[in-house]
Structures are given as structure tokens and as C-alpha cells.
Amino acid sequence: MSDLNGTRQLLQGNEAVVHGALAAGCRFFAGYPITPASEIAELFSILLPACDGTFIQMEDEIAGMGAVIGASLAGVKAMTATSGPGFSLMQENLGFACCAEVPCVIANVMRGGPSTGLPTSPAQGDVQMARWGTHGDHPIIVLALSSVIDSFTITAKAFNLSEKYRVPVILLSDEVVAHTRECVELPSTDEIRVVDRIRPSVPPDWYTPYEGDARGVPPMASFGDGYRHHVTGLIHDKQGFPTQNSSEIEAFHLRLAHKITRGFPEIQMSREFFLDDAEVAVIAYGSVARSSLRAVQDARKNGIKAGLLQLITLFPFPRGYVSPLLSQCRAVLVPEMNMGQISREVHRVNQTECRIVKHNRIDGQFITPTEIYKQLIKL
Amino acid sequence: MHVPARELRQEYLRHDKKFPHVWCPGCGNGIVMGSLLRAISSLKLSKDEVVMASGIGCSGRMPTYLDFNTLHTTHGRALTFATGIKLANPTLTVMAIMGDGDATAIGGNHFIHAARRNLNLTAVIINNSIYGMTGGQYSPTTPFGARSTTSVYGHVEHAFSISELAVTAGASFVARSTVYHADLMDKLLEKAITKRGFAVVEVISNCHVQYGRRNRLGDAVEMITSYRDNAVTVRKAAAMTEEELEGKITIGVLADREMPVSTEEYARIRKQAQEKKK
Numbered sequence A: 001m002s003d004l005n006g007t008r009q010l011l012q013g014n015e016a017v018v019h020g021a022l023a024a025g026c027r028f029f030a031g032y033p034i035t036p037a038s039e040i041a042e043l044f045s046i047l048l049p050a051c052d053g054t055f056i057q058m059e060d061e062i063a064g065m066g067a068v069i070g071a072s073l074a075g076v077k078a079m080t081a082t083s084g085p086g087f088s089l090m091q092e093n094l095g096f097a098c099c100a101e102v103p104c105v106i107a108n109v110m111r112g113g114p115s116t117g118l119p120t121s122p123a124q125g126d127v128q129m130a131r132w133g134t135h136g137d138h139p140i141i142v143l144a145l146s147s148v149i150d151s152f153t154i155t156a157k158a159f160n161l162s163e164k165y166r167v168p169v170i171l172l173s174d175e176v177v178a179h180t181r182e183c184v185e186l187p188s189t190d191e192i193r194v195v196d197r198i199r200p201s202v203p204p205d206w207y208t209p210y211e212g213d214a215r216g217v218p219p220m221a222s223f224g225d226g227y228r229h230h231v232t233g234l235i236h237d238k239q240g241f242p243t244q245n246s247s248e249i250e251a252f253h254l255r256l257a258h259k260i261t262r263g264f265p266e267i268q269m270s271r272e273f274f275l276d277d278a279e280v281a282v283i284a285y286g287s288v289a290r291s292s293l294r295a296v297q298d299a300r301k302n303g304i305k306a307g308l309l310q311l312i313t314l315f316p317f318p319r320g321y322v323s324p325l326l327s328q329c330r331a332v333l334v335p336e337m338n339m340g341q342i343s344r345e346v347h348r349v350n351q352t353e354c355r356i357v358k359h360n361r362i363d364g365q366f367i368t369p370t371e372i373y374k375q376l377i378k379l
Numbered sequence B: 001m002h003v004p005a006r007e008l009r010q011e012y013l014r015h016d017k018k019f020p021h022v023w024c025p026g027c028g029n030g031i032v033m034g035s036l037l038r039a040i041s042s043l044k045l046s047k048d049e050v051v052m053a054s055g056i057g058c059s060g061r062m063p064t065y066l067d068f069n070t071l072h073t074t075h076g077r078a079l080t081f082a083t084g085i086k087l088a089n090p091t092l093t094v095m096a097i098m099g100d101g102d103a104t105a106i107g108g109n110h111f112i113h114a115a116r117r118n119l120n121l122t123a124v125i126i127n128n129s130i131y132g133m134t135g136g137q138y139s140p141t142t143p144f145g146a147r148s149t150t151s152v153y154g155h156v157e158h159a160f161s162i163s164e165l166a167v168t169a170g171a172s173f174v175a176r177s178t179v180y181h182a183d184l185m186d187k188l189l190e191k192a193i194t195k196r197g198f199a200v201v202e203v204i205s206n207c208h209v210q211y212g213r214r215n216r217l218g219d220a221v222e223m224i225t226s227y228r229d230n231a232v233t234v235r236k237a238a239a240m241t242e243e244e245l246e247g248k249i250t251i252g253v254l255a256d257r258e259m260p261v262s263t264e265e266y267a268r269i270r271k272q273a274q275e276k277k278k
């Protein structure tokens, strides 16, 4: 737990990520410094030793991701944090975690890309990468942070989902969320739900390390607790050993995909504002969702029936919330600090006449409420 | 104490699940595996406390066959995963098995930093001078002038000395053997596993299929006997000139030093932090 549970604090988004992680039971951090994510590593380095946890600064982000997976395999909840260039380096080992079903959390505090891009300017350019960055079909969960309090609660939630589904969870923050300081009431320890991975209950000889339970998620033994087993990034059979058998290969992929599909109701998170009678709506996430809320409130004041759907879960894409909204509204606006990475998802699930309007900024500047308002009144 | 091979096989191999293996007949990888099992057996380590991690390559397949906590990671990254495991549970005996390409090309950065960091880990590098698994391309230890599928005209670069690299990078223990010198290898591995700090054992091994064949070094037996003929002990090597050492393989312990181990240092820091909090 974090010592700050249940107190009122002035925190930065990055700091809140650390406290949220600790509250969820995270006891291991490995990473490599990069702006605008470094404060996460710095605060972990201070707080982890005091709660029997481990901090290590590795030689690069590839190593950071490797160490996180290793720690998780040894039974310790683990995370890393980075920004675009480091997130690119993590992709191969991230795929390993998807394939071998190793719970872990990766915070990507987005900055302008590609390449070294725009350090310390806000952007949301890594959204599709968070979903598809590592090669091959793979399950993954991507959550967007929009505020300091979200940085706490959604980070804790990310650990819970990761543990429950044995899947890496990507947290997408951005420079604005990361560096904004806000006064927040942190939930008390009683209010914070902590989920731990399910451990095998059978004797070691009966343990089948990659046989899913009813939800498709295999119970997970830690290295060292008597359930000797094999973990590999090769496609494997239920015993965990490499296989070339096509029916086993297909079964592997389908189980990994279905464990996430089955969890949709719990995994897909969003917030709705003024949507009941909305004729036009904004679909937004991250810091842009906050500008959007202000714009929608202003529009309401001026008699426009506007609403906001704030996406917390970006992937699996919450079509269950988006599709009904598209049937309800005559138009939706999708403001993003990229060239349209979520608006293409909105298009993908649109089966109505609803007009989808993009509003994009790629100049390193934040999207203001005024900008969104101006677009909104034109819908 | 000498334990018969049959008993070692019975005790440590996942014979019911994962055989036959992928290695070519005569490959040195099997000799290294046997030596590791003898070392683990004579140290009486419990199978539950041993974690064996590997990278990708022919060498990387070794853990698949062994009844420990086994982990087959990504190419070059075995030491990074091993670092996380060891830090998360320092009571485990963690080793990483790597090929020369694995450890010193794609994983070179991790290798030198693991040595510098001095965690209590054992790194075993099977150096066969070539990329075996991908079909015989040159590696960082392919000698100048040697032929590979990506240096058919003769290699124009120079080879790393893996052990010297490890010594310079700060490893607590560094030793070299060849697959011919199995008894020596057993002892070196035992020492490495029990060493406080980062321990490296480099094993010169034969890939007669991808390397020997292209360089007219003969079959497995010929390659392995050439190690016998060309090996000199560390003590002997110390009295030899650079010219005399040309083409020789120095075997034995190259570094053995006591240094603060980062896992132990971190435990101290934890204690401090916890006292401060009280």
C-alpha cells in the first residue's frame, strides 16, 4: 500500500502513478530515464526500498522491460515507465510478456514523435502503437490517464487487470497529465481493491502451466515456489513447451484472444457526461478529455445538446459504449493530439449515418476548450 | 562425488516431455549441459531453487530440456530477465545460458552492464564462433579471415575475447574452458555458481555443422581434439609471449575477486530506508 492512501495531497500526475502502483501492490520498478516520465523512476527509487520493494535503473529500456518480466515471473508485481523512444525499444520484450502471459504494467508518458521527436511537448501519437507495437497478433490492454486522480486510480486498476488476465497493461499518459499538479483526495486503503494473480491450487505434479481456467487464464506459479515449469516466447502447448502442431498453435492464439474478449464488461471503462439527450458528442481521452468536458459544459450553457464520452480503455476498443452513441448523435467530434488514431477506431465501429469529425493537433500544443467549443458549435 | 550419467539424466532431464532435442549430433552444447548438471548435482542444489534462463540460439534451447524453473527469453536479453528474477527473489540460484552472438552482439550491452553491476548471477556463454541457429553467419567471436555465410570471402573484422571483456567490465569471477576439458568445466561451473557476485564461464565449443565445415576444421571429434591440442592454462599462458599465444586458448580462472554485491548492498539500503520510516 501507499502511505498516502486516504489523505489529501498536492501531486503531479507522474507521482500519482507511483502511489497508485504501490497501492495496488507493485514492488518492483526497472527502467531508464526519459522525459517526461523520469519522475516516476525517481519517486520509485525513493519509496520502494522502504516497503521491501526493488528499484533498478537498467542500461536501456529493453533491459528495463526484461527485468520487469523477470520480477513478475518471480512473483512480484512490477512496472516500468517511459516515453516514445523507450516505448519503441520495449516492444520485443512486451510481446514476450503477451506470449508468455506475464502480468506487468508499462506507463508510456507520451511526447511528440516520431523518433526523438518533441521532448516535453504533449502528444497522443503512440495510441495505435500501444495496441499494435509488438509484432504478431497479441492480446493487450491500453488505458488512458486524464488527470492526477486517474493517474492514481487507473494505475491501480491497471495492475488489477494485468494480474487477473495475465496480460501486459499499457498506461498512456501525456506530458500535460504527467506534469500537472493537482490537489487530490486519495482513496483510503479500504476503498482500493487489490487483485492478485491466481496461483495454482493443485499439487506441482498436476500443474499444467498454460491451461486456462474457465476464463481462459491459467493459474500462475512463481519461480521458486515448487511448481517447476518452462516459460518461453515460442508458441507453446499447455505444458509450456514449444509446439509446431497447428491445432495447438491455433488453440494458443484463440485462448489468448478470448480471455480478453470474455473480460470486456470489466476491462472496458469510460465516463459519460451529458449524454442522455445529446445530439452531438465529443469522444476524447487523456488530457484532451478535460478540455472537452469544459467545451461541452460551455456548449450546454448556450443551449447546444452536447455530451462527452471519455474513453479510459482505448484497447480493446470500447465499441460497446461508442456504437450506441453513434446511433444516438447526428455528429461526433474526436479531438486528438495526433493525426487521428482513435477517430479511425470510431470510424471502424460506425454503422450509422453519424458524421465523425476529426480535430487534430500535431504541433506540440495542447488542445484547448475554446478550440473544441468552436468545432462543437459547427457540428 | 561422481554421479553416474544415467542418474543425472533421470534426475534432471525432462525426458518424458521434451526429447528428442534440436541439437546436431556431436554439438558441444550437450557437453556443456552435462557439465552444468554435474556441477548442480555436486552442489546439491534443489531443483526448485534453480532458475535457468537463456536467450535465443541453439544454446538457448538448453533450459527447455531441464527440470528446473526454466525461461527461454528473447535474443540477447537473458541477463535482463535474470536480473529481475534475482532482485525479486534473491534466494534463488539464477543462471543465464547464452551463445556468443546472444551474449556479445545483440546482448553485449546487457552483458557488460551485468558484469559491472555485480549481481549474484552466473552467466554461461557457449562460444562456438558462429551464429549456429540461423545457419552460420559471423558473430562477434568469428576470427579474422574465417568464412561464414555472411563472410564467404573471409571475415574482415576482429573477434572479441569474451572473457577479457568480462574481466574489464568488472565481473567478480571469470573463467574459460573448452568442451574438451569437461572436468575443468565442472569445477569452474561449481565455482561460478557458488561465487558471491557476477560470475562468467566462457566455454569454447564446436559448431562443426555451421562453422567447422566452412572452415575445414573437420568433424566434431576433430574440432574437440584441436581444443585439447591448443589449450594452455592461465599459468602457462602468463609465461608466454603474444606470438606464442597466437591460436591458443587460455583456460582456467582469469579473474576471481571479492567486491560488494549489488543485491546485498540493496538489502542494506532497504533496511536503512525502513528504519528511517519508523
Ligand SMILES: Cc1ncc(C[n+]2csc(CCOP(=O)(O)OP(=O)(O)O)c2C)c(N)n1
Pocket: B056, B057, B058, B059, B060, B075, B098, B099, B100, B101, B102, B103, B126, B128, B130, B131, B132, B133, B134, B139, B207
Ligand atoms: C531480435 C532478433 N534478431 C535476430 C534473431 C535471429 N536469431 C536467432 S538465434 C541467432 C543467433 C544465434 O547465435 P548465437 O547467439 O551465437 O547462438 P548459437 O545458435 O550459436 O548457439 C539469431 C541472429 C532473433 N531471434 N531475434
Ligand code: SF4
Pocket: B022, B023, B024, B026, B027, B028, B029, B058, B059, B128, B132, B133, B206, B207, B208, B209, B210
Ligand atoms: S548448428 Fe551448430 S551450434 Fe547449433 S546444434 Fe548444430 S552444431 Fe550445435
